[in-house]
Amino acid sequence: xxxxxxxxxxxxxxxxxxxxxxxxxxxxxxxxxxxxxxxxxxxxxxxxxxxxxxxxxxxxxxxxxxxxxxxxxxxxxxxxxxxxxxxxxxxxxxxxxxxxxxxxxxxxxxxxxxxxxxxxxxxxxxxxxxxxxxxxxxxxxxxxxxxxxxxxxxxxxxxxxxxxxxxxxxxxxxxxxxxxxxxxxxxxxxxxxxxxxxxxxxxxxxxxxxxxxxxxxxxxxxxxxxxxxxxxxxxxxxxxxxxxxxxxxxxxxxxxxxxxxxxxxxxxxxxxxxxxxxxxxxxxxxxxxxxxxxxxxxxxxxxxxxxxxxxxxxxxxxxxxxxxxxxxxxxxxxxxxxxxxxxxxxxxxxxxxxxxxxxxxxxxxxxxxxxxxxxxxxxxxxxxxxxxxxxxxxxxxxxxxxxxxxxxxxxxxxxxxxxxxxxxxxxxxxxxxxxxxxxxxxxxxxxxxxxxxxxxxxxxxxxxxxxxxxxxxxxxxxxxxxxxxxxxxxxxxxxxxxxxxxxxxxxxxxxxxxxxxxxxxxxxxxxxxxxxxxxxxxxxxxxxxxxxxxxxxxxxxxxxxxxxxxxxxxxxxxxxxxxxxxxxxxxxxxxxxxxxxxxxxxxxxxxxxxxxxxxxxxxxxxxxxxxxxxxxxxxxxxxxxxxxxxxxxxxxxxxxxxxxxxxxxxxxxxxxxxxxxxxxxxxxxxxxxxxxxxxxxxxxxxxxxxxxxxxxxxxxxxxxxxxxxxxxxxxxxxxxxxxxxxxxxxxxxxx
Amino acid sequence: xxxxxxxxxxxxxxxxxxxxxxxxxxxxxxxxxxxxxxxxxxxxxxxxxxxxxxxxxxxxxxxxxxxxxxxxxxxxxxxxxxxxxxxxxxxxxxxxxxxxxxxxxxxxxxxxxxxxxxxxxxxxxxxxxxxxxxxxxxxxxxxxxxxxxxxxxxxxxxxxxxxxx
Ligand code: FES
Ligand code: FES
Numbered sequence: 001x002x003x004x005x006x007x008x009x010x011x012x013x014x015x016x017x018x019x020x021x022x023x024x025x026x027x028x029x030x031x032x033x034x035x036x037x038x039x040x041x042x043x044x045x046x047x048x049x050x051x052x053x054x055x056x057x058x059x060x061x062x063x064x065x066x067x068x069x070x071x072x073x074x075x076x077x078x079x080x081x082x083x084x085x086x087x088x089x090x091x092x093x094x095x096x097x098x099x100x101x102x103x104x105x106x107x108x109x110x111x112x113x114x115x116x117x118x119x120x121x122x123x124x125x126x127x128x129x130x131x132x133x134x135x136x137x138x139x140x141x142x143x144x145x146x147x148x149x150x151x152x153x154x155x156x157x158x159x160x161x162x163x164x165x166x167x168x169x170x171x172x173x174x175x176x177x178x179x180x181x182x183x184x185x186x187x188x189x190x191x192x193x194x195x196x197x198x199x200x201x202x203x204x205x206x207x208x209x210x211x212x213x214x215x216x217x218x219x220x221x222x223x224x225x226x227x228x229x230x231x232x233x234x235x236x237x238x239x240x241x242x243x244x245x246x247x248x249x250x251x252x253x254x255x256x257x258x259x260x261x262x263x264x265x266x267x268x269x270x271x272x273x274x275x276x277x278x279x280x281x282x283x284x285x286x287x288x289x290x291x292x293x294x295x296x297x298x299x300x301x302x303x304x305x306x307x308x309x310x311x312x313x314x315x316x317x318x319x320x321x322x323x324x325x326x327x328x329x330x331x332x333x334x335x336x337x338x339x340x341x342x343x344x345x346x347x348x349x350x351x352x353x354x355x356x357x358x359x360x361x362x363x364x365x366x367x368x369x370x371x372x373x374x375x376x377x378x379x380x381x382x383x384x385x386x387x388x389x390x391x392x393x394x395x396x397x398x399x400x401x402x403x404x405x406x407x408x409x410x411x412x413x414x415x416x417x418x419x420x421x422x423x424x425x426x427x428x429x430x431x432x433x434x435x436x437x438x439x440x441x442x443x444x445x446x447x448x449x450x451x452x453x454x455x456x457x458x459x460x461x462x463x464x465x466x467x468x469x470x471x472x473x474x475x476x477x478x479x480x481x482x483x484x485x486x487x488x489x490x491x492x493x494x495x496x497x498x499x500x501x502x503x504x505x506x507x508x509x510x511x512x513x514x515x516x517x518x519x520x521x522x523x524x525x526x527x528x529x530x531x532x533x534x535x536x537x538x539x540x541x542x543x544x545x546x547x548x549x550x551x552x553x554x555x556x557x558x559x560x561x562x563x564x565x566x567x568x569x570x571x572x573x574x575x576x577x578x579x580x581x582x583x584x585x586x587x588x589x590x591x592x593x594x595x596x597x598x599x600x601x602x603x604x605x606x607x608x609x610x611x612x613x614x615x616x617x618x619x620x621x622x623x624x625x626x627x628x629x630x631x632x633x634x635x636x637x638x639x640x641x642x643x644x645x646x647x648x649x650x651x652x653x654x655x656x657x658x659x660x661x662x663x664x665x666x667x668x669x670x671x672x673x674x675x676x677x678x679x680x681x682x683x684x685x686x687x688x689x690x691x692x693x694x695x696x697x698x699x700x701x702x703x704x705x706x707x708x709x710x711x712x713x714x715x716x717x718x719x720x721x722x723x724x725x726x727x728x729x730x731x732x733x734x735x736x737x738x739x740x741x742x743x744x745x746x747x748x749x750x751x
Numbered sequence: 752x753x754x755x756x757x758x759x760x761x762x763x764x765x766x767x768x769x770x771x772x773x774x775x776x777x778x779x780x781x782x783x784x785x786x787x788x789x790x791x792x793x794x795x796x797x798x799x800x801x802x803x804x805x806x807x808x809x810x811x812x813x814x815x816x817x818x819x820x821x822x823x824x825x826x827x828x829x830x831x832x833x834x835x836x837x838x839x840x841x842x843x844x845x846x847x848x849x850x851x852x853x854x855x856x857x858x859x860x861x862x863x864x865x866x867x868x869x870x871x872x873x874x875x876x877x878x879x880x881x882x883x884x885x886x887x888x889x890x891x892x893x894x895x896x897x898x899x900x901x902x903x904x905x906x907x908x909x910x911x912x913x914x915x916x
Contacts, residue, residue, distance in 0.1 A: 016846045023854035024842040026789015026829035030855055033788035117783075118753075118772075204889050206793045206801055207855040256791070256855025257889050288794040479852035479890060639849030639895070646892030647852060674798035674887060682893040683877075683884040 009559070010490040011702050014639045015497050017483040023254075031210030031226030031253045032285045039212065040069055040113040042274050042284035043120035044267070045127050046294060047102035047109055050360040050667025051136035051149060054100060054129060057110060062123040067115040070277035071127065072270065074099040074109075078242040087264075091329035093240045095363050096269055102131070103151055103328035104360050105668045106293025108266075113274040113282045136360040136667045140302055140323045143169040143359045151328060151358045169358045171330030176338045176410055177351040184317025184349025188308025192385045195304050196378045198716075198734040199660035200297040200325065203367050204651075204679045207256020208291050213271035214281040221248045221272050226255040228262040228476060229515035234507050236265045237272055248272075251506040255476045255516075259651070260366030261296045263515050292672035297661055298367035299325040299332045301374050307382040313392045313400040315383075317349040318342055322375065324356060327363040332356045333371030339411035340713075341375030343449040344420055344605060345401045350410060360667045366517065369450045369709035373652060373716050380446035380717030381732065384724070394445045394721075395428045395607070409603075419631025419695030420605035423447070426691055427607040432627045440614050441624065442725025447607045448713025452706030453518025454598035458511030459528035461489055461536050463590040467577025469493065469536075471502040471529055473521075474513035479647075479708070480640035481521045485529045487636050488702065492533035494560035495576055511595040519706025522636055523697075524598035530701045535592030543579045543586040600699025604710040606630040608649065610718040614726045616745055619738035621657055621723060627689040628714075633697040633705030642690040645711040649688050652715025654680045660735050760821040762787070763831025771818035778802045778813040780821075781828060789829040789858045793887065800886035803859040803866075804828050810866040812885075829858035832865055840903040841865050848899035852890035859886050864900045872908050876901060 022028040059071040074097040082090040093099075098107045110127050114120040135149040142148055150167055157164050159173040185191060211225040221243065227233050230250035238245045255262065267284045274282040286295070305320035320341070324332035334354035342350060387394040402421045408414050427433060427445065437443060460472040471489045475481060482502035490497040513525065537557045544562030545552040554565040561573040583590050611625040628645045635641040658678045662670045671677045696703025720731050729744045755770040762785070771780050776795070781787045781804070793799035795814045802813040805827035806820075832839045841864045844850075851857045860883065867874060867882045874882070879900050880893070888896060 014849065017849070019854075020846040020851070021838070021842075023851055023857050024838065024845055024861055025833055026787075026858045026861075028854060029788065030791065032792060033782075035783070035786070118774075205853070205855075206799060206887055206889050207791070207853070208793070254855075255853060257853040259889070285792075288796065288799075480849065637849075640852070643849055643852055643891055643895060646894045647890045648892075650892035651889070673796055674794050675796065679887060679889060680892075681884045681887060682880040682897065685880075685893055687897070688892050688894050 008491055010487045010497050011634070011636050012638065013487070014637060015483060017480055018486060018502055019477065019482055028254045030207055030256045034212050034224045034253060035283065036212060036214060036281040039281040039283050040115060040278055041117040041120045042111055042113045042271055042282045043124050044108045044270065044284070044290065045110040045124045046290065047098065047105060047107040049102060049131055049133050050105045051134040052102050052131040053134060054098060054102060054109060055132055056130045058128040059110065061128065062112060062126040065119060065123050065126065067119040068112060068123045069280060070113045070274050072111050072273050072277060073097060076273055077240060080240055089239050092236065092264070095329060096240060096266065104362050106290065106362060107328065108294065111270040111274060113278050137169070138359055138361065138663050138667050140300060140325045140357050140359060143357050144323070144355070151360065171326060171356045171358055173353065173355055174335050174338065175351065175353045179349030181317055181319055181349050181351050185308045187310060187316040189311045190386060190389050191306060191308040192382050193306035194382060194732055195302065196381070196732045198301045198374050198377065200300040200361060201655050201659045202292060202296040202661060202677060203259040203261030203365070205257030205259055205261055208286040208288060209262070209267050209295065210285040211267045211271045212281055212283045213268065213275045215272065215275040219247055223248065223250045223268055223272065224253055225250065225268055226253040226262065228255065228258040228478070228517050230476065230507050231474065231512050232263065232515055233265055233268050237269050240269050241272060249506060249508050252476045252504055255478050258478055259368045260370060260517060263366050263517050266295060288674065289672040292661065292677060293669050294362050296365050296367065297362060298370070299364045301325065303378045305378045305382060307379070307386060309386045309390065311390060313390055313397045315345055315347045315401045318347050319350070320352045320378065322352070322354045324354065325359045325361060325364065326356050327359065327361045329363045330356050330358060332364050337371035337375035340372040340449050341379045342410045344403050344447050346403055346407045361663065368648060368651065368712045372448065372450055372713045373655065376446070376448050376713050377716040377734065380714065381720055384444070384717070384721040395424050398447055399424045416602065417695060417698055418603060418605060419693050422693045422695055423605050423607040423629045423631055426629045426693055427609055427627070430609060430627050430629070430691065432609050432611065432625050432689070435611070435625065437611065440616060440726055442612055442722045442727065444610045444718045444721030444725060445607065446714040446717035446721060447605065448710055450519065450604050450709040450713060452523065452601045452604055453520040454524045454601040455514040455518070455520055456597050457513045457525040457528045458595040459525055459532050460510060461529065461532040461592045463536060463580045465580055465583065467499065467575065467580040469495065469500045471500055472505045472510050473502060473525055474505060474510045475516045475521045475525050477504055478516055479644060480637060484522045484636040484640065485526060488526050488529050489533045492530055492537065493576060494558065519604070519708040520601065523601055523700060523704045523706050526704055527598050527700060528594045528596050531594040531596065532592035535594065536590055539590045540576060540579050543583065544574045546586050547574065602633060602697035602699065602705045604631055604705050604707060606710045606714055608714040608718045610715065610722045612719065612722040612726055614723060614741070619741035619745065621736065621741065623653060623686055625686055627691065628711055629691040629693060630707065630710055631693045631695045631705065632707045633700065634694055634703035635692050636702065636704060638692060641692060641707050644708045645690045646688040648711025649715050650680050650685060652712045653685065653719060656716045656719035656734060656736060658735050658737055756819045758819055758822050760824055760826055762826045763828060773817070773819060775818045776814050777816040777818045777821055780818040781813060787828055787830055791855055791858055800863060801856055801859045803862040803886065805862065805866055810863055829861050832861055839865055840906045841868065841900065844899040844903040844906070845896070848895045848902065850891060850895035850899040856886060856888040860888070860896060864903070868904050868907055872904060874904060
């Protein structure tokens with residue numbers, strides 16, 4: 001243990017999660033596992049065209065089918081303003097059900113509810129839609145050309161001066177700049193300038209979106225669904241349907257993965273509307289094909305980047321243009337990519353320009369550290385090239401330029417205590433870094449950064465009459481947050497974590513909280529839990545003081561017991577359970593409620609080492625070894641921290657090697673299933689070594705930093721750099737699938 | 752109304768009857784008619800393994816089996832793996848290794864892994880990886896799942912745990 005670090009009794013241990021047994025026995029209820037008596041089944045009609053005008057919809061034939069109870073189109077939705085918040089509700093409403101135009105293959109145009117799923121499917125076939133097919137555009141660069149077909153005829157590029165006269169598919173131009181670019185490049189002894197492309201990839205959670213909605217005669221709505229935030233679902237549904245927030249109650253199901261893909265609504269408003277129209281509960285479950293056609297993805301991109309360094313390795317300047325596909329509506333994470341790509345480095349002169357570009361693909365959704373893996377892929381590859389040109393070890397080159405406490409992030413603020421250097425030093429000392437390599441094998445290194453979020457969280461800690469404790473969380477538990485929150489409550493109260501039962505509450509039983517996303521739950525909701533537990537301790541001390549007849553200031557709380565301070569007479573320590581049992585006689589129930597807006601989320605850094613072997617005949621890349629080093633602040637439950645890192649690495653490897661949504665020339669997705677959209681399977685991967693560096697976040701009571709997102713950032717470049725080391729071929733276009741790699745290897749040999 | 756067939760089967764050792772149209776999958780009947788929702792649906796095309804069950808002891812994707820094919824056969828689902836309150840070692844080890852994050856792939860992994868250990872009590876890491884290659888997990892990167900299955904195997908054999916390390 002590091003000097004000065006607090007000794008913990010619960011934090012840092014690895015108990016079995018409280019919700020675990022339900023999840024290994026099949027008892028846990030996920031989104032699609034819920035049903036109600038009299039329930040109808042809903043289905044969604046989706047556009048067969050990537051871009052078309054909707055001239056008319058005739059549902060009369062569908063309604064003639066016995067068992068069909070309701071059909072809705074965008075005409076049933078109120079027309080919504082964009083609003084001032086971060087979510088554009090005009091877009092959201094049109095993404096849920098197309099109005100006037102369909103903007104991607106799979107865009108929802110109508111929904112039905114019927115007594116069985118089969119009848120609902122047959123009814124969808126009988127809904128007649130008249131389309132005027134329009135030219136469409138898939139590629140981000142083509143979409144930017146002046147004669148490209150326009151998705152939104154009234155969209156003018158924001159961020160340009162003067163304001164443009166003609167509409168464009170470019171929603172926004174943004175820029176981060178500092179220093180003097182020209183001067184910076186003039187100082188450089190070596191400069192590399194390259195282009196990179198990445199394809200649309202899907203979050204690929206295993207559980208499809210699912211919802212059951214029930215409306216009552218009193219106008220009250222109850223929604224059961226799996227999402228990354230039931231308060232978000234409530235707000236979004238209320239807004240797009242024109243209901244009061246208080247009319248909607250959302251009960252969270254267990255969530256079968258999200259990775260950012262469940263941070264918006266697709267089905268929930270449709271199910272509510274169909275329930276209102278039919279007077280019956282309505283269930284809708286997406287098929288995997290619908291998931292691929294109409295949800296997610298993370299953007300495809302093109303990046304041109306230029307990086308200069310002096311002979312000693314000092315990075316002097318960076319210039320980059322990033323073009324991201326927003327999909328059908330604006331909102332790609334291109335700004336986040338600009339903000340994160342150079343965050344690990346102290347480059348004084350830079351200009352990073354991002355373009356958010358609409359194309360005829362589904363509206364992009366968040367995907368784990370949104371934008372960061374794409375920007376980092378470019379920068380971390382360039383750094384690898386510079387390291388080779390300068391003859392400097394790639395870890396040493398990064399160390400030479402590493403951001404540190406006090407250095408200024410490209411996006412503005414000065415870093416407080418961060419652990420980037422520690423991740424580099426740990427990686428350099430890792431045995432994998434020196435493991436000998438054989439023919440066709442190579443090693444790559446890359447680093448990554450993510451902000452991590454704070455935001456609004458609520459929590460309650462309730463003491464039961466027998467001294468067990470309930471921790472009430474507002475956040476769906478995607479990866480073990482219940483047990484992490486319970487560990488923090490147990491730590492504060494000084495009781496065993498088995499005596500603490502964490503629960504996830506619905507929108508009516510706990511205060512508002514922001515999404516499960518941004519790696520924020522263990523940090524921000526964890527802070528709320530710690531504060532709530534401290535409120536409970538105050539009450540426990542007051543009760544003990546009352547029982548003993550001494551002043552509360554004289555009562556200490558230590559390891560689960562109230563103790564009378566020196567000179568307050570002879571009293572046996574009172575356990576939490578003893579105080580709880582007598583609570584009704586000392587003032588009533590003991591509980592603590594806290595709502596906060598957490599500040600001081602601390603950024604996370606990671607450095608990964610990847611060893612590959614390339615089969616030169618087939619272009620197949622095998623991951624031989626992988627080590628992920630990350631500054632996690634403080635691991636509350638180390639196993640789940642390791643799990644986050646391993647899962648992020650696996651997703652990053654999939655992104656690097658295989659995953660891409662393939663659209664044909666008409667904008668039709670050609671691989672809407674797990675057979676052809678190939679995510680890593682067990683036989684594709686080795687064990688993934690994880691090394692947790694703990695540089696405490698000074699603003700969190702236990703030093704927690706978010707951990708869930710950083711691990712997907714480095715793998716793209718780590719894999720590509722390893723492939724270069726193995727083959728001598730630089731792969732700057734993802735994914736590095738076998739046919740592409742074979743082509744590149746052939747090109748190298750013939751050229 | 753489409754015609755239905757009366758199907759007689761055993762599920763987790765108990766006699767069960769149901770009616771099904773010819774086109775419905777065993778997965779649909781298990782989940783939507785029999786309320787055995789422990790078996791999950793991730794794709795309905797045989798690609799994810801979330802719907803894994805055993806049919807006469809053989810591991811299958813229940814989304815690819817027609818419900819009427821269960822006539823006269825034994826179906827095993829995740830709900831039948833634990834004995835009363837005692838978890839199967841595979842379940843226990845998955846918990847101890849924290850080998851689930853969201854947990855939606857877990858029922859399929861539990862069924863597939865117990866099926867593996869029944870026929871191969873001493874699998875290598877590679878054998879476990881290939882056997883589970885049909886069970887997609889997007890959360891864990893498989894590392895802890897593989898360790899848990901190997902650990903369960905050694906416990907079942909009565910050997911000392913910790914095959915790796
Ligand atoms: S649901 Fe059967 S394999 Fe995916
Ligand atoms: S734990 Fe989420 S898919 Fe496996």
